[in-house]
Amino acid sequence: MKRLWLLLPALLTGSMISCESDDDMPPPKPPGALEEVFTDSVYQLTGVAVSADGRLFTNYPLWSDTYRYALVETQPGNQVVPYPNAEMNNWQPGQSGEDKWVCVQAVYIDGANKMWVVDPASPGMEGVYQQSYKLVKIDIGTGQVERTYEFDGVAGNNSYINDVRVDTASRYAYLTNSNEGGIFVVNLATGNIRQVLQDHYSVRSDPAYTFTVDGRELMKNGQPVKIHSDGIALSPRGEWLYYKPLTDDKLYRIRTEYLQNEDLASADLEAHVEDLGHFTTTDGMIFDEDGNLYLGDIEHYRIVRIDPELQVTTLVEDSLLIWPDSYHISKDGYLYISCSQIQKQPDYNNGVDKRTSPYAIYRLKL
Numbered sequence: 001m002k003r004l005w006l007l008l009p010a011l012l013t014g015s016m017i018s019c020e021s022d023d024d025m026p027p028p029k030p031p032g033a034l035e036e037v038f039t040d041s042v043y044q045l046t047g048v049a050v051s052a053d054g055r056l057f058t059n060y061p062l063w064s065d066t067y068r069y070a071l072v073e074t075q076p077g078n079q080v081v082p083y084p085n086a087e088m089n090n091w092q093p094g095q096s097g098e099d100k101w102v103c104v105q106a107v108y109i110d111g112a113n114k115m116w117v118v119d120p121a122s123p124g125m126e127g128v129y130q131q132s133y134k135l136v137k138i139d140i141g142t143g144q145v146e147r148t149y150e151f152d153g154v155a156g157n158n159s160y161i162n163d164v165r166v167d168t169a170s171r172y173a174y175l176t177n178s179n180e181g182g183i184f185v186v187n188l189a190t191g192n193i194r195q196v197l198q199d200h201y202s203v204r205s206d207p208a209y210t211f212t213v214d215g216r217e218l219m220k221n222g223q224p225v226k227i228h229s230d231g232i233a234l235s236p237r238g239e240w241l242y243y244k245p246l247t248d249d250k251l252y253r254i255r256t257e258y259l260q261n262e263d264l265a266s267a268d269l270e271a272h273v274e275d276l277g278h279f280t281t282t283d284g285m286i287f288d289e290d291g292n293l294y295l296g297d298i299e300h301y302r303i304v305r306i307d308p309e310l311q312v313t314t315l316v317e318d319s320l321l322i323w324p325d326s327y328h329i330s331k332d333g334y335l336y337i338s339c340s341q342i343q344k345q346p347d348y349n350n351g352v353d354k355r356t357s358p359y360a361i362y363r364l365k366l
Contacts, residue, residue, distance in 0.1 A: 034318055035365075037336070038074045039358035042066065044345075047107040047326045048338040048361050049115065051140050054330070057083060057115070058338060058361060062103040062123045063345070070101030071117060074361075084143035097121050097132030098148075106326060110166040115140050118175065120161040125179065128157045135164060135173065135186065149173075149186055154193045156180065162230050163284060163326070167238040172260055174232060174241050177203070181228035183243065185259050196259065200270045202243070202252040203229035209248035211281060212299055213323075213343045218247070220348055231285040233293060242276075242293060246283055251276040251306075279312065280304055283340075286327040288366065294335060296324030303337065303364065316364055322357070334363040 038056060043066060047059040056074045060067065069089045072080035082089040091100035102121035109115050115138040121129045131152040139146055151161060160179035166188075167173070173186040182198035197203050205211075205226045211218050218225040227246035234241060234256075242253045258264060258272045280297035287293050293306040294315075301321040305313045315335075325340040339362070342348070344355040 038361040070104040205245035206248040211247040
């Protein structure tokens with residue numbers, strides 16, 4: 001009778017006390033542990049985005065002949081479905097790239113649950129194909145393209161539009177030009193696009209910095225690799241844009257009110273850039289709602305957090321973080337991290353593919 005009374009509260013609330021022993025339960029993940037959520041053993045991914053209802057998306061740039069789809073929604077069992085449809089993922093050389101993916105570099109989901117896809121349209125990073133570089137807005141619920149912003153006449157043929165952040169309140173988007181150095185400012189209401197700061201040191205990788213990965217300076221064709229303005233992040237209320245070159249450890253910011261001012265002369269705009277100092281070499285970066293900035297550390301296989309006072313904390317250091325590339329913070333408080341293993345590519349290893357594990361997306365509980 002005594003034992004029945006112990007069980008009665010659980011019965012009334014529709015729950016039961018588990019009789020499963022502690023030995024049968026999976027061990028809890030320690031703080032700072034990476035959790036694998038998707039892997040691809042064949043195709044090289046770069047981006048990651050998660051919708052408000054938990055759908056996971058990634059993209060594959062057209063950097064080699066080992067290629068199938070540009071943009072996908074992941075499925076259980078590491079399966080993928082081309083997104084938003086197979087036709088947009090079926091571009092072939094010689095075809096128009098205006099309404100198809102040519103070489104998708106990044107995928108981003110904004111605070112209104114809209115998807116933004118960055119297509120620099122530069123296969124193998126060898127030049128823009130038929131001026132078909134674009135930023136595409138998609139309604140995730142319907143899979144319909146809502147608007148395409150074209151960069152023809154704004155960006156040069158040697159540009160590589162890399163990453164994007166969108167301010168839904170002010171209706172502006174910001175993108176980086178990683179091959180030449182520069183920031184694109186897109187007025188989403190009017191469609192007007194400008195490239196700014198392209199002559200400023202903040203968008204250019206420091207030539208004196210030695211970018212060292214796996215014990216050696218990253219080289220291509222006998223020359224040190226220099227990747228310019230790449231990572232980009234908007235502060236929680238959209239008042240600051242943070243950005244940095246990839247192959248050095250400097251971090252910069254500028255108020256978005258100055259970027260949005262189309263009448264501001266270049267020299268006046270450059271005067272408003274703030275140099276925040278030395279931190280890490282990261283590809284992407286992202287803010288949380290409390291104003292903490294998360295960056296990778298490609299050289300040391302780390303993820304770090306920079307708080308509003310610019311103090312740095314290491315969240316995780318793990319050999320799985322092979323070139324942490326892009327980031328997304330989900331509604332349930334996970335930091336998603338894609339690992340593109342760029343330093344393992346044949347281009348950076350005298351033609352030898354040094355990859356030994358799948359390309360992967362992990363997540364980390366914040």
